[in-house]
Amino acid sequence: MVNLDKYSSIFIANWKLNGNSSFLKDYYEKLKVNSNNCTIICSPSIYLKSLKRNNESLFCGAQDVSSYKEGAYTGELSASMLRDNNIDFCLVGHSERRQYFAETNNIVHIKSSNLIEKNIIPVICIGETLEQKEKNLTEEILSTQIKDSIPNLANHHNALIAYEPVWAIGTGLTPTLDEINQVHEQIKNCDTKFRNFRVLYGGSVKSSNSNEITELSQVDGCLIGGASLKVDEFNTIIS
Numbered sequence: 001m002v003n004l005d006k007y008s009s010i011f012i013a014n015w016k017l018n019g020n021s022s023f024l025k026d027y028y029e030k031l032k033v034n035s036n037n038c039t040i041i042c043s044p045s046i047y048l049k050s051l052k053r054n055n056e057s058l059f060c061g062a063q064d065v066s067s068y069k070e071g072a073y074t075g076e077l078s079a080s081m082l083r084d085n086n087i088d089f090c091l092v093g094h095s096e097r098r099q100y101f102a103e104t105n106n107i108v109h110i111k112s113s114n115l116i117e118k119n120i121i122p123v124i125c126i127g128e129t130l131e132q133k134e135k136n137l138t139e140e141i142l143s144t145q146i147k148d149s150i151p152n153l154a155n156h157h158n159a160l161i162a163y164e165p166v167w168a169i170g171t172g173l174t175p176t177l178d179e180i181n182q183v184h185e186q187i188k189n190c191d192t193k194f195r196n197f198r199v200l201y202g203g204s205v206k207s208s209n210s211n212e213i214t215e216l217s218q219v220d221g222c223l224i225g226g227a228s229l230k231v232d233e234f235n236t237i238i239s
């Protein structure tokens, strides 16, 4: 398993359903990894094997994994298949999967356990909708997601948490810096076992706001969607 303690910050590019072979080639020619930070590229799974890990601080991550270990489940990829292909990280419970693919906290829990058993670090995504935020339910929603989706065997060495407010994803909107820091603090304090977890922020991170977000005392890195598709922009964020 990757030793997260070696890195001061963690940056994850989530390409979502974007990219092709020539995009990937160009991206890797231009990508400039900073060795102090852990950089993880989550490409669509069909491209994961083509990602060149030419730097000790650069890793591949899957965007999803099956909740099943093996068997008659057409179209699925298991945690052991990811391990077999040297994939060290995997996103789980992204709000797009929760929204479009009916991924529940229980499924996130099962997927996370399967990944940890195979020495793959799950990046467990949580976040509130705008409606929930407006009703002041953020803390309650996040603590339920944490309680129900993070397995007991998870700890700060083998799992990561990503806080992605649903309303901030792809919208250009972000919480204030104070709000981000405060929510990260709440996440780390909702149970003593989460105190040392690394918590990443995601939602409209770009080169113009990434510094001020990563400098927040409770923020341990960022999960980046749209801005990670522009390699120059991503280089600025991770530098």
Ligand code: 13P
Pocket (backbone or CB within 6 Å): 014, 094, 164, 168, 169, 170, 171, 172, 202, 203, 204, 205, 223, 224, 225, 226, 227
């Ligand atoms: P954007 O950076 O495009 O808002 O997406 C965030 C995200 O969903 C990363 O997982």
